[in-house]
Amino acid sequence: MKTGMFALALGLLTLRFLPALPATGWLLAMLVLALMLLPFRTFALAFFLFGLSWACISAQRALDDRLSPALDGQTRWLEGRVVGLPQQTSTGVRFELADSRSRNARLPRLIRVSWHGGPAVHSGERWRLAVTLKRPSGLLNFQGFDHEAWLLAQRIGATGTVKDGERLTPASNAWRDALRQRLMAVDAQGREAGLAALVLGDGSGLADEDWQVLQDTGTVHLLVISGQHIGLLAGLIYGLIALLARYGCWPATWPWLPWACGLAFVAALGYGSLAGFGVPVQRACVMVGLVLLWRLRFRHLGAWWPLLLALNGVLVLEPLASLQPGFWLSFGAVAVLILAFGGRLGPWRLWQAWTRPQGLIAIGLFPLLLMLDLPISLSAPLANLVAVPWISLVVLPLALLGTALLAVPFLGEGMLWLAGGALDLLFQGLALLAAHLPAWIPADVPLGYWLVSLAGAVIVLLPGGVPFRLLGWPMLLLAVFPPREPVPHGRVDVVQLDVGQGQAIILRTRHHSMLYDAGPRSRGTDLGARVVLPSLKKLGIASLDLMLISHADADHAGGAAAVARGLPVKRVVGGETDGLPEFLGTRPCLGGERWEWDGVSFELWQWSGAVDGNPKSCVLQVQANGERLLLTGDIDRAAERALLDSPLAVRTDWLQAPHHGSRSSSSRAFVQQLAPTSVLISRGRGNAFGHPHAQVLERYRALSSRVYDSAEQGAVRLQLGAFEPATVVRAQRRFWREPLR
Structure with a gap:
């Protein structure tokens, strides 16, 4: 039976990796085949097909429910x-x-x-x-x-x-909404939003700075209602009844174990209703329920059974849960603890039971965090040593009791005041730790090295007496320092990031890196911090030789400050220096400036007649092995006419369409003289400016230019000097993504 349950889990999880969903005919065939296999007791294959079929049917229903x-x-x-x-x-x-x-x-x-x-x-x-x-x-x-x-x-x-x-x-x-308003109205020493996150699972009131601190210290799970919180409450109820029974204070006619398990599950469901019963909360309640059932009736079957049953229960209820990082991290953390504790001989001392789980979880989740492209907190084991018991034993009980007693004058509000103070004290300590040791964004790891690292993590987690266990450490750390294939001499690796209505382009030669524009910042969203900086680090770029900001508009320069704070930048050049942060030390763009990196030539140009704004954009031409790339910022038609009289007005292989393909740019004369083979357009989908304009696209298509549009195709990557087509993210098929048109 265990084999069948494992096969069912594999079938349900396979959905996450499908490039496309099977057609209806194939789904029916899989279901029929699964039914035919049951009489032959081929349970593993039958359960796998059942799981895969059900996951695909559920996913297709979600896709069919999308807007027409x-x-x-x-x-x-x-x-x-x-x-x-x-x-x-x-x-x-x-x-x-x-x-x-x-x-x-x-x-x-x-x-x-x-x-x-x-x-x-x-x-x-x-x-x-x-x-x-x-x-x-x-x-x-x-x-x-x-x-x-x-x-x-x-x-x-x-x-x-x-x-x-x-x-x-x-x-x-709307009692949850009313309760949130009540919580936000009490005096919790400035931590009302944090208490709302703990009690109701609503983290929308937390400031961006708070989320950054939690991410840097690996403690996000503490402020998002998860299995830990629900399991803690269930454990407190279970432990209280067990303690009463041990000292003879529980009614002898009531069997204490069924009552303890039943009331603990009721408490978990009650906390889940406070949190709104979202998918993570449903997952937590299912896991707690199965653990309690295992404790009540099936403890002799081992600890892996409740985990496997919970995994299947969650995925049967919501097969799309496997698309969420939290699903993998929560089940991964439990699996790590079972693997580590399952091989333990004899009890650990108190200090070992307190310290070792955090280190084991950090080791076990390292490959998962790499796979999910999530930041890795180097301070998480230390931070969680203090934060987990502080939240579990101090903040959360005070917050829940205070919420339950809000109707009692002064008592409930007083407990919430204490809970807020305890939470604020924790945040102050975490902020100090985050300032000295922020989250690490590792470079992208090839699949082969990741698999070796995963195997190393499993070996390290095995019991201490296992032979060659120490060999797991170099295998694990292989993902930290994977060997990298350098950019060939005389070529440039170019990545146009998808930053919505803005622009950010990364250029790398063999030994040098630069950034042309840094993405937008608007309405409190800084894509320089959210997209550009992580992408630079994922490419293994430890510093920038040059950050070139075409001009000072927020959609091109908004993310520059975040990039400069996150990476060393040797030189910053801008088409406009006014409007950029002073600490950048921006130097003006000097038209005619040329330099060479690793056999690749670079040249700047700027219209001398421009006063400010878009026409003053600093233009960059890059030549590698005879192939040309021209980055034009937001120059308008007047600047284009001036550029046509410069040495840069030659046939161009790759052209960044001026001003996101605006009607005010890409004049007919400009397009015809440069005659680009391929055109890069960076813009937001459905933007209010109408970029790119239909007439502009028609001009490029009349020359048979291939258009790469970030709104339609996502990020674009090419190797200048190889004379090859670019690759786009949307070409990497996933069943939830619309295919390329």
Whole structure:
């Protein structure tokens, strides 16, 4: 039976790695084959097919519920009910609508919308809204967070921006929202948002600085309701009843073990209802329930059984859970502890039981964090040694008791005040640790080296008496210092990142690196910190020889400060120096400046007649092995005419379309004289500026230029000097991504 359950788990997990979902006919064939195998007792293959079929059917239903392409970009009036807890942002409110209806249009069951400058919105209200609808999408880079996968895992079928609206009915059955407002209104020494995260699972009120501290110290799991919190509460109830029974204070007619397991599970469900029963909470409740059942009836079967049953239970209920990093990390952490504790002979001393689990989890999760492209906190074992018991034994009990006693004058608020003070004290300590040892973003690791590192982690976690166990350490650390294939001499590795309505292009020669523009920063979102800096580190770039900012507009220069704080930058050059942070020490662009790196030539140009703004963009031409790349910033037609009289006005293989393909640029004369073979366009999908303009695209297509559009294809990577086509992220097939057009 264990083999069948393991095969079922493999089938359910296979969904995560499929490039495309099987057609309906293949799914029916797999189900029929699975049924035919059962009489022959070929349970492993049958259960695998059952798991894979069910996961694919569930995923297809989620894909079919996405917004119709015909409605993409349309603004329509719709009616819907607010579900979950609306999130207040720096610019407005973000919330989700269920049961939405619109005249003559079928809408997804769940829509996530943002309302910039909108009024207060509460859970349970029904609204009539004018929403500009969009199909689920997100920034798509070679490494990093995949927003499309996250939206599908949440079964969100559309996103949108609210233009106007009116409340139709007030909130009903919105006790969680009312409780959040009550928690945010108490005096918790400035940590009201942190208590709301602990009690209700709502982390939207936490500042970006707090999230950064939690990430740097590997303690994000402490402020997001997870199996640890729900398991802790269940464990406290179980331990209390066991203690009462041990000292004869429990009724003798009531068997203490069934009561302890039952009440502990009720407590877990109650905490889960406070947290809104999202997918992570459902996963935690299933795991706690199975552990309690194992303790009650099946302890003789070993510790791996409840983990395997919980894994299957979670994936059967929600097969798309495997698209979320938290799924892998939570089950991975439990598996690491079972592997480590399962081989232990005799009890550990108290200090060993306190310190060793954190180190073991750090070792075991290292390969998983690499696979998921997540930052790795070097201080996590130390931080969690203090943070886990502090949150578990001090902050969380005070927060839950204070919330339960809010109706009692002074008592509940007093306990929440103490909980907030304890949480603030913890944050102060974590901030000091994060300042000295921030999270590490490792360079991308090839699959072969990752597999060796995974094997090394497993070997290190084996019991101490296993022969050759020490060999696991060099295998594990191989992923820290993997050998890298350098850029060939005379060539340039070029990556145009997907940063939405902005621009950031990385250029690497054999021994040098530079960044042309640093991505946008707007409405509190700094893509220099979120996308550009992690991408540089993933490419193994430890410092920049040059950061060239074409001009000072926020969509090109907004992320420069974050990049400069995260990496050493030897020189910063800008088309405009005004408007850029002073600490960058930006030098002005000098037209005609030339230099050579590793057999590759670079040359700058700037229109001398430009005063400021887009026309003053610093233009860069790169030549490698006879192949040319021209990066033009946001120059307009007037600057283009001036450039046509310069030495740079020659046939170009790769052209970055000026001003994101705007109608004010890419004049016919400019396009015809440069006659680019390929064109790079960096822009946001559905942007308000209409980039790129249809007439501009037609000019490029008339010359048979191949257009690489970041909004359609994601990040673009090419090797200048190889005379080869570029690769794009969307070409890497995933079943949740729309295929290339």
